[in-house]
Amino acid sequence: MTTGTVLGELSLPELTLKVDALERKLRAKEKTIRVLIQRVEGSASEVHSAFWVLEQNIALEKMVVKRTAEINAQKEQLAQALAELQGAQAKLLQAQKLEAIGQLAAGIAHEVNTPTQYVSDNTAFAKRAVVGLIETLQASLAVVQAVQEGRDTSTLIPCVDSLLKTAKIPYLLVQLPRALDQAQEGLGRVATIVQAMKEFSHPSSAEKTPVNLREAIETTIAVARHEWKYLADVDLAMDPEMPPVPVLRNEFNQVILNLIVNAAHAIGGVTAGGSEGRGKITIAGRTGVDSVEIRITDTGSGIPLHARAKVFEPFYTTKAVGKGTGQGLAIAYSVIVDKHQGSISFETEPGQGTTFIITLPLRDAGLGAAAPAKDIP
Amino acid sequence: MKVLFVDDEPRVLEALERSLFQLDVDWNVTFAEGGQAALRELAAARFDVVVSDMRMPGMDGAALLSQVCKKYPHVVRIVLSGQTDEAEAFRAVRVAHQFLAKPFSSEALRQVIERARLLMMGLGDERLQAIVGRLEHLPSAPQLMDDLTRALEDEATTAETLAAIVRQDPAMSSKVLQLVNSSFFSNGASISDIRAAVVRLGTKTVRALATRGGAFAASTKPGELSSASVATAQLRSLATARVASRIAKDKVDPAAAFAAGLLCDVGELILSGPMSHESDGSEGEHRQRDALKHAEVGAFFLGLWGLPFPIVEAVANHHAPSRTALHGPGLPQVVWLAACLVNGNEPDTSYLRHIGFEGSLSDYRAMTE
Numbered sequence: 001m002t003t004g005t006v007l008g009e010l011s012l013p014e015l016t017l018k019v020d021a022l023e024r025k026l027r028a029k030e031k032t033i034r035v036l037i038q039r040v041e042g043s044a045s046e047v048h049s050a051f052w053v054l055e056q057n058i059a060l061e062k063m064v065v066k067r068t069a070e071i072n073a074q075k076e077q078l079a080q081a082l083a084e085l086q087g088a089q090a091k092l093l094q095a096q097k098l099e100a101i102g103q104l105a106a107g108i109a110h111e112v113n114t115p116t117q118y119v120s121d122n123t124a125f126a127k128r129a130v131v132g133l134i135e136t137l138q139a140s141l142a143v144v145q146a147v148q149e150g151r152d153t154s155t156l157i158p159c160v161d162s163l164l165k166t167a168k169i170p171y172l173l174v175q176l177p178r179a180l181d182q183a184q185e186g187l188g189r190v191a192t193i194v195q196a197m198k199e200f201s202h203p204s205s206a207e208k209t210p211v212n213l214r215e216a217i218e219t220t221i222a223v224a225r226h227e228w229k230y231l232a233d234v235d236l237a238m239d240p241e242m243p244p245v246p247v248l249r250n251e252f253n254q255v256i257l258n259l260i261v262n263a264a265h266a267i268g269g270v271t272a273g274g275s276e277g278r279g280k281i282t283i284a285g286r287t288g289v290d291s292v293e294i295r296i297t298d299t300g301s302g303i304p305l306h307a308r309a310k311v312f313e314p315f316y317t318t319k320a321v322g323k324g325t326g327q328g329l330a331i332a333y334s335v336i337v338d339k340h341q342g343s344i345s346f347e348t349e350p351g352q353g354t355t356f357i358i359t360l361p362l363r364d365a366g367l368g369a370a371a372p373a374k375d376i377p
Numbered sequence: 378m379k380v381l382f383v384d385d386e387p388r389v390l391e392a393l394e395r396s397l398f399q400l401d402v403d404w405n406v407t408f409a410e411g412g413q414a415a416l417r418e419l420a421a422a423r424f425d426v427v428v429s430d431m432r433m434p435g436m437d438g439a440a441l442l443s444q445v446c447k448k449y450p451h452v453v454r455i456v457l458s459g460q461t462d463e464a465e466a467f468r469a470v471r472v473a474h475q476f477l478a479k480p481f482s483s484e485a486l487r488q489v490i491e492r493a494r495l496l497m498m499g500l501g502d503e504r505l506q507a508i509v510g511r512l513e514h515l516p517s518a519p520q521l522m523d524d525l526t527r528a529l530e531d532e533a534t535t536a537e538t539l540a541a542i543v544r545q546d547p548a549m550s551s552k553v554l555q556l557v558n559s560s561f562f563s564n565g566a567s568i569s570d571i572r573a574a575v576v577r578l579g580t581k582t583v584r585a586l587a588t589r590g591g592a593f594a595a596s597t598k599p600g601e602l603s604s605a606s607v608a609t610a611q612l613r614s615l616a617t618a619r620v621a622s623r624i625a626k627d628k629v630d631p632a633a634a635f636a637a638g639l640l641c642d643v644g645e646l647i648l649s650g651p652m653s654h655e656s657d658g659s660e661g662e663h664r665q666r667d668a669l670k671h672a673e674v675g676a677f678f679l680g681l682w683g684l685p686f687p688i689v690e691a692v693a694n695h696h697a698p699s700r701t702a703l704h705g706p707g708l709p710q711v712v713w714l715a716a717c718l719v720n721g722n723e724p725d726t727s728y729l730r731h732i733g734f735e736g737s738l739s740d741y742r743a744m745t746e
Binding site: 112115116124168179182231 | 388389393395396398399432433434435457459460461462478479480481482484
């Protein structure tokens, strides 16, 4: 996915540059006015003829009117650019979410197809087994009836005998219950993944709601199972006493998903895609006085020194083309810091792994999800 | 016959075991949880067929099957995967003969394996089986390879344009028909029409096959057929295909006749290739003997790749169509007649009439023009 096309006419870095340039122009204009005012004030302190002062004032007023108009026009331009920037960010978030879901979809299909394989084999087995059992049962009932009616059973018994043999009754008695158990278990697995997908992608409100983070993280782990299961084990150690935390559920899920997928990629990088051992992803949650902390640790390669400063920058990625658009952590930062007034940081040790640390305030700072655009400083 | 099933999910194996036991298959089945376990089984006993999952921890299906291809090339390699991601699937294209998508019913699986058994029995030569088993693809005619590469470089190329190139070349056509007839790429539809096959796969998949799948190549390696002889063989195959589809008119499906005509001599391409790596000087002797079996080798190859049975049957019998159960003007007879006409052989006119070709020989000869 090329992000340039997602954002319409201008890409995010281009927009950022445009805003910067406009802000610079605005500052330059303000400086011009300050200089003019100083000059007028300076001139006023000297003794001049009234006419001269008037003349100066008129010239100055004209100048000020002109400059003010220019500044207003530029302010408008700036506001528009800012609005575009915000729109672009929203689109970007959506695009990254779609990318994540697209990536997950293939994994989820695999997670569903595997149990479907053995559910169908087992049910086909049970179906054929039942046909054999019914035939045997009917033949046996015929014998019972014959006995009750005092008829000769010598021709019926061999028939039951041969059915008993072809139906492989002893085998069925052992295997049929197992087949049905496993079919049921397989359906349970399909139901779990479908449920997790539903919860994960369920549209949440635009406002923060108190969320049980343990449940939310469990859902995300389940949805991303295919991304980590061949590479690592996942440990979830959440403080059982942790109260619900006010978050934007979808955005929070997406952050956790990005971090889990990154952790899995990091582990894949040091285990040759899982062919040389397994790694571990640990997700731990603690409750503080007025905030909670979530730590996501991987046993990957760690973040190289040269990349550390850029980790949260948009469009920064060290992954191969097609493996990521460099948006995951930038979006995590924007969600946690800008939208939740929390913090996100990392500790990393080359060759040991990386821990991302998220803190979230337990009380909504009151800005709400739809916080107004920050004023231009 | 011994069949090895490989999957990292023990329940998949258990359910398969139950189903196959109940279906009363008369082959020997073994189950291995993962690539390493599979290699141990393969080292311990001689297997004929391996059916493997793709995504497994540690050694995955692609890695396992490429080992099997190297060490036990005679083994029929089948992928049974729950994956839906085509990009991942291309890793399997080079190492597997057939690609099945989960969920795949055990009865259908039995048919696939039974068919493999019949093919092996039909060929009855393990050395030839290994030669065919090792093949990733046949050599394409260099000119057509260039045309395909150029067409794929153009983003605007349509599937029709690609199909027009692919259907001229036995190597490309066999690969495209292999994929399109696998349940992974097309839900197991049986497709004999090369044009329809390319359209169904689509430009994106054909492009990925060419670039990432390494599915098409002109003959370049030393010891392989010279470019000129591949090109000559391709032109003759194309001529046979065209004549076959003309003869087929209102007797059998012309598109299937075209495909069978195009592919009827793939056995020759295989047998005159880099062949066996025998160093005991028996190669020349083998070559002479093998040449007599080219129809059987071609049919085994196409069957191994899962092409529709009528094509396999026609290729197997295109030298002696009277051997087939069919006694009317069927696909084997059409291909036989087309090959006779293109190669300048005299077809047996009494047999022609016997099977219901009403026209005179000169009418048919006119079709070669």
